[in-house]
Amino acid sequence: MDAIVAVYSDWGIGARGTQPLVIPADRKHFRDLTQGAAVIVGRKTLGDVPGGRPLKGRHNIVITRQPITIEGAEVAHTTEEALELARQYDRCLVIGGDSVFRQFFPHMDRVFITKIDAAPHSDVFFPDLDADPNWICTEESEHAEHEGVGYWFCTYERT
Numbered sequence: 001m002d003a004i005v006a007v008y009s010d011w012g013i014g015a016r017g018t019q020p021l022v023i024p025a026d027r028k029h030f031r032d033l034t035q036g037a038a039v040i041v042g043r044k045t046l047g048d049v050p051g052g053r054p055l056k057g058r059h060n061i062v063i064t065r066q067p068i069t070i071e072g073a074e075v076a077h078t079t080e081e082a083l084e085l086a087r088q089y090d091r092c093l094v095i096g097g098d099s100v101f102r103q104f105f106p107h108m109d110r111v112f113i114t115k116i117d118a119a120p121h122s123d124v125f126f127p128d129l130d131a132d133p134n135w136i137c138t139e140e141s142e143h144a145e146h147e148g149v150g151y152w153f154c155t156y157e158r159t
């Protein structure tokens with residue numbers, strides 16, 4: 001299974017329920033890579049999406065412990081249920097947030113990482129794949145800059 005995440009230079013991914021620094025080109029990169037695929041998303045992260053609605057053009061699998069239905073999404077109440085729902089689709093990416101990344105980490109074999117060369121305060125972190133011998137960076141884009149902040153795209157694969 002794949003995942004996609006934007007990390008700051010300390011592998012921070014967010015603070016107080018949101019991403020303190022967003023790069024517009026990363027939003028486009030995210031849209032391009034997830035288009036047509038299934039995405040597994042935590043209920044809180046879905047709430048942080050503008051409008052709080054499921055992502056258009058993607059099969060949304062929202063994970064929550066609450067007995068709710070969400071228009072335009074399939075709801076899973078456990079990780080196993082989310083994995084089962086994901087099996088219907090050719091491609092599935094885990095898109096966060098923190099608790100979802102952690103729980104699905106053992107199922108990931110490829111992670112698309114946007115590296116943002118800044119370290120705003122984060123209270124949630126993605127595992128540092130550079131420090132993990134089980135992971136290798138197999139592809140790295142050219143470095144670019146947005147309003148003075150450097151960023152680039154990397155693909156990591158489990159060895």
Ligand SMILES: NC(=O)c1ccc[n+]([C@@H]2O[C@H](COP(=O)([O-])OP(=O)(O)OC[C@H]3O[C@@H](n4cnc5c(N)ncnc54)[C@H](OP(=O)(O)O)[C@@H]3O)[C@@H](O)[C@H]2O)c1
Pocket residue numbers: 004005006007012013014015016017018019041042043044045046048063064065066076077078079095096097098099100101103124
């Ligand atoms: N940098 C990035 O690329 C990126 C991407 C996405 C998110 N983020 C960041 O991640 C942070 C949010 O992460 P988070 O951990 O607070 O929230 P989250 O993972 O998006 O959602 C947590 C919620 O998901 C549900 N859930 C989680 N595990 C479950 C399970 N095993 N079974 C059933 N439901 C389950 C629960 O919903 P209920 O409470 O409804 O039961 C839980 O409260 C924010 O700071 C956000 O900005 C960063």
